[in-house]
Amino acid sequence: MELTDREHEVVTNVCGDEMPTDLREIETDQLVAMHDRVTQGVQLSYDDDDVESLGILLPLEGKITNVLHDRL
Numbered sequence: 001m002e003l004t005d006r007e008h009e010v011v012t013n014v015c016g017d018e019m020p021t022d023l024r025e026i027e028t029d030q031l032v033a034m035h036d037r038v039t040q041g042v043q044l045s046y047d048d049d050d051v052e053s054l055g056i057l058l059p060l061e062g063k064i065t066n067v068l069h070d071r072l
Contacts, residue, residue, distance in 0.1 A: 001067050007060045014038060025069040035064045 001023045003011060012036045020026060024043050026034070038061045045053040 001063045003060070003063070006056055007063070010038075010056055010060060014041070021065055024070075026067075028068070028071060031064055031068055035061065035068065038064060 003021045003023065008021050011034060015030070015034055021033075034051075038057055041059055042054065042057045044050075045057060056063070060065065
């Protein structure tokens with residue numbers, strides 16, 4: 001599952017490391033950690049009514065969840 005340029009930028013900022021643009025290339029433990037951080041970002045964005053961030057984080061959270069689900 002490919003990330004948009006903006007999603008890739010967010011993932012790199014959240015994880016602190018350069019990540020592949022294809023989520024399927026990322027190890028499961030890294031994806032779980034990424035999901036945890038993105039979920040925290042979603043919660044903070046809801047608390048702050050930050051619609052712009054939610055517009056990026058919610059689709060990203062869904063993509064991560066889909067890749068993890070496909071690995072079951």
